[in-house]
Amino acid sequence: MRVAVYGKGGIGKSTLSANLAAALAQDNKRVLQIGCDPKQDSTRLLLGGPHPRPVLEYLRETRREEQQLGDILHLGWKGVHCVEAGGPEPGVGCAGRGILSAFAILENLGCAWSDYDAIIYDVLGDVVCGGFSVPLRKGYAQTVLVATSEEFMSIYAANNIIRGVCNMEQGEPRAVGLVVNRREREGDIEDVRRFAEAVGAPILAVIPRSRAFHGAESQAQTLAEACPQSPEAEIIRNLAKAVFQAEPCQPRPLEDSALEELLLGRNFKPAAFSKMDKASQNLLTPLAQASLQGRPGVSRFLSKSLLAREPLHGCAFTGAVNTLTQIRNAVTLAHGPKSCGHIAASTMLSSGMASLRSRGVRLPEQLNPVLIGTEMSDDAMIHGGMDAFRAGLDKALALQPEAIFVTTTCPAGVIGDDVDQALPVGNASKPQILRVTTDGDIEGDYLQGVINACLEGAGGLIDPSIQPDDNCVNIVAEKNIALNAESNFREMERLLSMLGLRVNCRFVRQCSVQQLRELLRAPLQLPAYLDHLGRVLQDFLTGQFGCTFTQNPFPSGFHETERWLREIADFFGRGSLADQAFDALRGEYLQAIDDLRPHLAGKRLMLVTYIHDVDWILETAFDLDMEVVKVGILNYTQDNRYRTRYKDRLTVDVGYDPQRRGEDIMELKPDLFLGNYQPSGLPETTHYDTVPLCPNTGHLGGLALAQRWRRLLNAPLQEGWRKDEARLMKGEELNWGGAS
Amino acid sequence: MKNANACLPPDSLTGAIMAMEGIRDAAVLLNGPTGCKFYHGAVVEGQLPRESSFDPLQFLEEFYFGQPRVPATYLDGDDYVFGASAKLERILPTVAAKGHALIAVVNSPGAALIGDDLNRFIQAANLDIPCVALESTGYSGTMEEGFQEAVIQTLRTLKPQPTAEKPCTVNLLGISIFQKHWEGNIAELTRLLALCGVNVGAVVCAGSSFEEIMEMGNSQCNVMVHEELGGRIAEWCESRLxxxxxxxxxxxxxxFDQTEEWVRGVCRAVGASPRPAVEAIDQARVRGVTYIQRLNSLTGLPKGATFAVRAPASIALPLTQWLHDYLGMAPAAVDLTDADSLLIPEMKEILTRANALDALGVTDFSGVDMIFADGAALAQISNPDGMMTGVEIALPTMGYIDVVHKCLLGAQGSLHLIEWIVNALRDC
Known part of the structure; x- marks a missing residue:
């Protein structure tokens, strides 16, 4: 049994909930009570007074990987499990969003609703927004208890709550019952009875005003503990039984005018209900089987920023969209305002247009990503955006894709739109519709969105029954917005062809729904990078599907290329083909090194970079007999594990402070300083240059940079224009060509 | 599967940020996640550069995330629950210390829902410079609506008052830094007006300083350039100032004709003679016709060449009219990005005259000789040869950086159009 207790503020919901929980526990039921009120006092009587640590406070203060259910699930009287969601200080933030977050984390931490005979949700005041309606959603409360007194405003609130219940019905009628918490010792509760009859909801209990409650509360106890033999305790026990036995009904809220007419004593005819109306006759329909709770497959693989609790770079929505739109024959649906779709599409367009402009490579998935926005309006923010979502889903279906990916933005997440309930039920739907957890950046940063898209979107398409074929491999974890992603892939494809291998699927870039379904056709997975994303995807595919990965990512430089090809050749038993390939590649590499060495040997190199694997640069430098005086590794959102095979040959400073660059340059006197961006304001004693965040792959990858170093070292230390730059730095106006 | 055009347009959030960042010495402070920040930070620095370095290590301090523009409170899941009070308290003095003349605190769409009281933080910060709070820029409104609403909100808050009338001075309305060639357009219009002795006081939220905008009431009148970006602002200024x-x-x-008419209109409004500008336009006509005549004598073009336009009506209408009436080109597709424009009847009239009414609303540009559109629309044309005939007249850009200002408006704009056209068509 799962019951949500609603009612006007101050009506006694928390007292009622706690007493109900205690009565059920006394009856040997396994009970969970969740307080959904920022006041955090719902479980006080069950815990003997102290306020437990609320979920949201815990969430904010605890690293993701350290979070445990036991820290927020507290043991109360008679073994009742108690949770307080918590929430913001009055007047700031969004308590409704807090409820959504609290429920999500309970599920993510493994709170199994099915372990309980009874779950009681003690909900704040009224169904005022999406957050407070969470307990009414599919899969949560089967029964709604509406606490009311005989006072008009309390009944008015009860009517509103019933309206909210009806709005959230979703085709599954719930049991709805009224509990009258009397304010007067004596008096007429006829108003409540007439209201109950009019709306078609039974009164399950009438609780008299009594000192017994006050007495128990002053000891921070429930009636079952403080005075189990009292008549009031008996009423609560009877209510517990009634709640357990309550059957679904279909109450109908009254119009405000009708309610006033009813309660102000004027003649009211329940015209809304005919003799045949089920509600008016309290004819009950059977409750459908409780639906599955939570969404299967919600990612527990976290981005580096989430793990480290760093500020989020970018949003999960954009990361997911940029990944999902790589999949052909699929539509990505973006539930949110236009701005979110525009920003996500612009990210793709920008790299797509740069690729076209600078390399002549046309990437249709990036130039025209198949993305449909639901264009949530101001009205949707107030009244909910489900109509906009359904319209968007219809548009997506009209395109007749093989798959639809559903993503959501911050606004959709804040107002609590429950898009899951609008999706067709079952896996057999055509097209396959897959929900990808995003909610803008509420679920995390850009990288988290990429991870979720790979796991819940692309990963959800994989057919586990596919049998492997010996002539192909998959590529995993390419970077979709890297300018050299496509040229790198082509080079890898060329090298693989030297082993007689083809690429089955790229997970997830420039691939089709069908290729993803048949991902397991390839017996070997080749990670493009073994940075954080690469490792997460490796863990996922290995854990979920038993996939085999190479130990080495895409190679850059001769050594890496040789090692990479050897590993793949060994896997497929194609050593002789690998030998032939090495011969061809080695000759080419050594010739290029010999040509460059006279120009670069002995030159001092300093490298400060975000990249955590720079061996491709170091190999080139060492093969050219250059001296690497320092490597500084900067903190990076995409990676956190520096790795090198040159530990003994150089000084590496992981977590390098960029403010030290000038000092180090003066001390170490490099001839060449490399970074990911051209620095400014550093000593004019060295040449500066950039290296790409994503290396060029293949045996000549590093040498392409070295060709440039040679030319650079022949150029003047300070180009002439830098004198003019100094003028700009002094703040002289840009010639902006305007009116002033 | 059928294709979908996913060139999702910018909305009112982008419009508001572009308006405020368009004030030369103002800064937008975004109360929102970095997902909303990075894109806008990159676009505004590209459109109105202020910094000499792109090195993220120069902008490592909190709120900037390696970008010089649009600092943000980097809202996350916790902030949506608890509000962003602590960050808002810290960010205001941090941004103010940069020496801006004005700070516009803009809520992102998600932030607007949690109801942080921006004015409370502004008051508490007690800064020496003025601040404007834009609590909500609207959801899925048009870029133009967001732009105008932000400008009006700013003017309403800052209350610019006339101090000393500046004769023969006008303000330009309806220009945004989110337009292709916005700087060149302003320079050209300013040049033409200057020939007639008419000064430009403020270009509202497109390159002018905060001080110039505060003095806009001293000008004789406002002059509209793009109605969809300035119509409501003009009405507000008329009624309040x-x-x-x-x-x-x-x-x-x-x-040429439309430019001449525009200049005459401005001169009429301020009592100046349009003659010098008209003479300059005439000189441009002569230069232009030199090249049109050569192309025409060899190929018969540009007459009869087909063209497609994707733009707001304030551009599409005069451009279509000029391409058809002046150059004899044939409209094949006219895709208005503001499909509810008040100029649609006039557009229909022109297309009817060209016997091409069915071109209105056509979005498939394949096979068209010349395409005047944004970079995304041009890039999406799958025929690589088609790229040679594309003229980028709107954002997003394919990435070509104009160091020397080019323009679409005025006499110089007409010459640029002729240059693009003769180069595209001469080998046809």
């Missing part, structure tokens, strides 16, 4: 507006009825000054 008593500033009349000169609003052309056939769109922006594109093409």
């Amino acid at each position: 008593g500033l009349p507006a000169m609003r052309p009825v056939n769109g922006a000054p594109i093409g």
Whole structure:
């Protein structure tokens, strides 16, 4: 049994909930009570007074990987499990969003609703927004208890709550019952009875005003503990039984005018209900089987920023969209305002247009990503955006894709739109519709969105029954917005062809729904990078599907290329083909090194970079007999594990402070300083240059940079224009060509 | 599967940020996640550069995330629950210390829902510089609506008052830094007006300083360039500042005739003679016709060449009219990005005259000789040869950086159009 207790503020919901929980526990039921009120006092009587640590406070203060259910699930009287969601200080933030977050984390931490005979949700005041309606959603409360007194405003609130219940019905009628918490010792509760009859909801209990409650509360106890033999305790026990036995009904809220007419004593005819109306006759329909709770497959693989609790770079929505739109024959649906779709599409367009402009490579998935926005309006923010979502889903279906990916933005997440309930039920739907957890950046940063898209979107398409074929491999974890992603892939494809291998699927870039379904056709997975994303995807595919990965990512430089090809050749038993390939590649590499060495040997190199694997640069430098005086590794959102095979040959400073660059340059006197961006304001004693965040792959990858170093070292230390730059730095106006 | 055009347009959030970042010495402070920040930070620095370095290590301090523009409170899941009070308290003095003349605190769409009281933080910060709070820029409104609403909100808050009338001075309305060639367009219009002795006081939220905008009430009148970006602002200024507006009825000054009409309109409004500008336009006509005549004598073009336009009506209308009436080109597709424009009847009239009414609303540009559109639309044309005939007249850009200002408006704009056209068509 799962019951949500609603009612006007101050009506006694928390007292009622706690007493109900205690009565059920006394009856040997396994009970969970969740307080959904920022006041955090719902479980006080069950815990003997102290306020437990609320979920949201815990969430904010605890690293993701350290979070445990036991820290927020507290043991109360008679073994009742108690949770307080918590929430913001009055007047700031969004308590409704807090409820959504609290429920999500309970599920993510493994709170199994099915372990309980009874779950009681003690909900704040009224169904005022999406957050407070969470307990009414599919899969949560089967029964709604509406606490009311005989006072008009309390009944008015009860009517509103019933309206909210009806709005959230979703085709599954719930049991709805009224509990009258009397304010007067004596008096007429006829108003409540007439209201109950009019709306078609039974009164399950009438609780008299009594000192017994006050007495128990002053000891921070429930009636079952403080005075189990009292008549009031008996009423609560009877209510517990009634709640357990309550059957679904279909109450109908009254119009405000009708309610006033009813309660102000004027003649009211329940015209809304005919003799045949089920509600008016309290004819009950059977409750459908409780639906599955939570969404299967919600990612527990976290981005580096989430793990480290760093500020989020970018949003999960954009990361997911940029990944999902790589999949052909699929539509990505973006539930949110236009701005979110525009920003996500612009990210793709920008790299797509740069690729076209600078390399002549046309990437249709990036130039025209198949993305449909639901264009949530101001009205949707107030009244909910489900109509906009359904319209968007219809548009997506009209395109007749093989798959639809559903993503959501911050606004959709804040107002609590429950898009899951609008999706067709079952896996057999055509097209396959897959929900990808995003909610803008509420679920995390850009990288988290990429991870979720790979796991819940692309990963959800994989057919586990596919049998492997010996002539192909998959590529995993390419970077979709890297300018050299496509040229790198082509080079890898060329090298693989030297082993007689083809690429089955790229997970997830420039691939089709069908290729993803048949991902397991390839017996070997080749990670493009073994940075954080690469490792997460490796863990996922290995854990979920038993996939085999190479130990080495895409190679850059001769050594890496040789090692990479050897590993793949060994896997497929194609050593002789690998030998032939090495011969061809080695000759080419050594010739290029010999040509460059006279120009670069002995030159001092300093490298400060975000990249955590720079061996491709170091190999080139060492093969050219250059001296690497320092490597500084900067903190990076995409990676956190520096790795090198040159530990003994150089000084590496992981977590390098960029403010030290000038000092180090003066001390170490490099001839060449490399970074990911051209620095400014550093000593004019060295040449500066950039290296790409994503290396060029293949045996000549590093040498392409070295060709440039040679030319650079022949150029003047300070180009002439830098004198003019100094003028700009002094703040002289840009010639902006305007009116002033 | 059927194709979908996913060139999702910018909305009112982008419009508001572009308006405020368009004030030369103002800064937008975004109360929102970095997902909303990075894109806008990159676009505004590209459109109105202020910094000499792109090195993220120069902008490592909190709120900037390696970008010089649009600092943000980097809202996350916790902030949506608890609010962003602590960050808002810290960010305001941090941004103010950069020496801006104005700070616009803009809520992102998600932030607007949690109801942080921006004015409370602004008051508590007690800064020496003025701040404007834009609590909500709207959801899925048009870029133009967001732009105008932000400008009006700013003017309403800052209350610019006339101090000393500046004769023969006008303000330009309806220009945004989110337009292709916005700087060149302003320079050209300013040049033409200057020939007639008419000064430009403020270009509202497109390159002018905060001080120039505060003094806009001293000008004689406002002059409209793009109605969709300035119509409501003109009405507000007329009713609150008593500033009349000169609003052309056939769109922006594109093409020689329309430019001449625009200049005459401004001069009429301020009592100046348009003759010097008209003479300059005539000189441009002569230069232009030199090249049109050569192309025409060899190929018969540009007459009969087909063209497609994707743009707001204030550009599409005069451009279509000029391409058809002046150059004899044939409209094959006219895709208005503001499909509810008041200029649609005029557009239909032109297309009817060209016997091409069915071109209105056509979005498939394949096979068209010349395409005037944004970079995304041009990039999406799958025929690589088609790229040679594309003229980028709107954002997003394919990435070509104009160091020397080019323009679409005025006499120089007409010459640029002729240059693009003769180069594209001469080998056809």
